[in-house]
Amino acid sequence: MIIQDELHLISGPLGSMVGIYEPVIDELCTDRRGASPVLPKIIASTATVRRYEDQIKGLFGRETVALFPPHGLEEGRSFFAEPATSADGTPEPGRRYIGVMSASLGSTQTVQVRVAAATLQAAVDIPEEDRDGYWTNLNFLNSLRELGNTVSLLQADIPDYLTGLRRRDGIVPRWPHRQMELTSRRRSDEIPKAIEQLQVRYAPGKERQEAIDICLASNIIEVGVDIDRLALMTIVGQPKTTAQYIQVSGRVGRKQEVSPGLVITIYGAAKPRDRSHYERFRTYHQQLYAQVEPTSVTPFAMPVLRRALHVAAVAYVRQTAPETLGPDPFPSTAYDEAIRLLRERAEIAEPDELPVLDRFARDRARQWGGWERTEWDANPRTGDPLQGLMRFAGTLPDLDRRATIWDVPTSMRNVDAECRLEISQAYLFEDTAAEEPA
Numbered sequence: 001m002i003i004q005d006e007l008h009l010i011s012g013p014l015g016s017m018v019g020i021y022e023p024v025i026d027e028l029c030t031d032r033r034g035a036s037p038v039l040p041k042i043i044a045s046t047a048t049v050r051r052y053e054d055q056i057k058g059l060f061g062r063e064t065v066a067l068f069p070p071h072g073l074e075e076g077r078s079f080f081a082e083p084a085t086s087a088d089g090t091p092e093p094g095r096r097y098i099g100v101m102s103a104s105l106g107s108t109q110t111v112q113v114r115v116a117a118a119t120l121q122a123a124v125d126i127p128e129e130d131r132d133g134y135w136t137n138l139n140f141l142n143s144l145r146e147l148g149n150t151v152s153l154l155q156a157d158i159p160d161y162l163t164g165l166r167r168r169d170g171i172v173p174r175w176p177h178r179q180m181e182l183t184s185r186r187r188s189d190e191i192p193k194a195i196e197q198l199q200v201r202y203a204p205g206k207e208r209q210e211a212i213d214i215c216l217a218s219n220i221i222e223v224g225v226d227i228d229r230l231a232l233m234t235i236v237g238q239p240k241t242t243a244q245y246i247q248v249s250g251r252v253g254r255k256q257e258v259s260p261g262l263v264i265t266i267y268g269a270a271k272p273r274d275r276s277h278y279e280r281f282r283t284y285h286q287q288l289y290a291q292v293e294p295t296s297v298t299p300f301a302m303p304v305l306r307r308a309l310h311v312a313a314v315a316y317v318r319q320t321a322p323e324t325l326g327p328d329p330f331p332s333t334a335y336d337e338a339i340r341l342l343r344e345r346a347e348i349a350e351p352d353e354l355p356v357l358d359r360f361a362r363d364r365a366r367q368w369g370g371w372e373r374t375e376w377d378a379n380p381r382t383g384d385p386l387q388g389l390m391r392f393a394g395t396l397p398d399l400d401r402r403a404t405i406w407d408v409p410t411s412m413r414n415v416d417a418e419c420r421l422e423i424s425q426a427y428l429f430e431d432t433a434a435e436e437p438a
Contacts, residue, residue: 002029006223007046008243010059011295014412019059019299020308023345024316024338026061047247051294058297058349084256095253095261099281103269108236109149111266113157115234117165119264120158120174120213123232132202133231133259136212140221140235140248147183147216150236154179154214178209182217182225191220198227222247231259236266238277242291300346300353305360307393311408313338313364314390318376327376327389330369367404378405 004010010018031038042060049055053065072078084092102111116137123134141147154176162173182194202211217225222244233252239245253261267274277284284291298304316338317331325331339361346357371389378388379395385405393407 002040002042004042004044007044007052007055008049008247008295009223011055011297015055015059015295015297016299016301016304017308017409017412019297019349020304020312020342021315022060022299023341024312024319027316027341028319047243047250049243049295050292055295055297058299061345061348063348093256093260095249095256095263097249097263097265097281097285099265099267099278101267101269101274101278108266108268108270109153109157112150112234112236113153113161115264115266116153116158116176116214117161119232119234120162120176121165121171124172124174128204130259131204132211132229133253134262135202135209136198136230136232137214138198138221138230138233138252139214139216140233140239141216141218142237142239144183144185144218146236147181147218150216151181154216174213176213178211178213180212180215182215182220184218184220195225195227198225199229201229219244219248221251225251226254227251228255228258230254231261232264233262234264234266237268237271238265238274241293242288243293246288246292298350300342300350300357302353302356305353305357307407308409309342309357309360310364310368310406312342313361314376314406314408316341326374327368328372328374330365332365332369335365335368367406371404 026040029040042056042062044056046052052067056062056065069078072082077083084094086092100111100115105111105114119134119137123131126134139150141150158176162175165171166173180194180197182191182198186194198212198215200211202209230252233249235245235248239248249261249263252263253259265277267278269275313335317334318325320337321331321334339357342361343354343357346354368389373387373389375384375388376390377383378385378391383391385391388405390406390408393409
């Protein structure tokens with residue numbers, strides 16, 4: 001049995017890369033000891049997916065899909081859930097969405113300053129027993145650039161605006177002393193510690209609080225951040241997809257009986273897409289799940305085949321052959337069996353891509369057999385760059401050698417290639433040398 005969590009996230013480039021490995025995993029999990037093969041049973045949980053049949057066909061090659069639990073007989077009710085109501089039959093408090101847009105303030109940053117100051121002060125004005133959920137303002141930003149702008153606002157503009165409120169209204173401002181960043185810029189071992197910090201509760205009557213005041217987060221919070229105490233979120237700019245919007249806003253108000261969720265979305269007046277969402281705010285949120293975009297999975301598209309066809313073939317060969325097998329001589333029988341598995345999956349998922357698959361398979365077979373590499377590993381530290389067949393994707397090749405080595409991605413975290421830019425100052429020295437008298 002294969003249990004796949006968060007199926008809605010396996011789409012786009014990530015889902016395409018996953019889909020080309022799945023035929024190999026599916027074959028390795030198939031029991032062929034009996035008269036007929038027994039395929040593994042796949043159970044996938046998803047929250048926000050439309051056209052899930054097409055996504056599962058592309059990922060797992062299964063054409064028979066059963067949705068569980070089925071839809072209920074009445075709107076808003078399913079097999080296991082129904083709307084929460086109080087003893088007198090009135091609906092329990094849920095998550096409330098508020099949209100904020102102001103064309104007169106000039107910029108989104110100005111709106112951010114006003115909203116941040118208002119939420120900071122509002123948490124002080126409510127009763128102490130209800131403050132915990134709204135003491136920490138979880139900010140979601142669509143890009144690291146916008147997050148960097150918000151850091152500048154927290155350091156200068158927001159304190160200045162609070163100072164102005166103190167002089168004008170005589171309030172005792174609540175300064176955003178305890179700030180935290182929850183993004184991919186933090187190391188992997190720091191993320192669990194940051195989540196533990198978010199779990200620190202507000203302590204009634206304590207003068208110096210240890211709970212986080214404002215947390216700036218990127219799309220890293222879409223999954224895995226399940227903190228019941230959080231109830232206040234500010235979303236800066238409409239997220240790119242409705243599925244992302246649902247996932248992000250679902251991080252707050254998870255325990256309605258403790259702290260009902262409040263989601264404040266700040267729309268940019270200069271962005272047409274934000275203006276459109278603001279103008280139809282009520283209609284959009286009344287039909288939120290109906291607005292979810294269909295996912296796209298293309299595991300046999302040309303870019304995916306170029307990057308990972310040889311990886312899937314080598315994975316099958318090495319998993320099914322004896323441990324002593326090396327890349328030379330070329331194991332044509334096992335390689336053909338791997339390509340057969342991939343072709344069978346392509347016939348189900350993307351039959352139009354079969355000619356491209358066959359062409360790439362012939363090219364990879366010709367390369368493997370013609371190079372006559374005697375080692376699998378071609379990485380400088382762990383293998384033999386002269387006789388190896390594969391190296392980690394993204395490592396710098398030896399520019400002095402013309403021999404080609406297969407790049408093999410080793411992580412699903414980054415499916416796109418990255419490069420590092422270095423600004424050279426060599427031209428300055430060349431200009432200086434040219435100006436000096438001979």
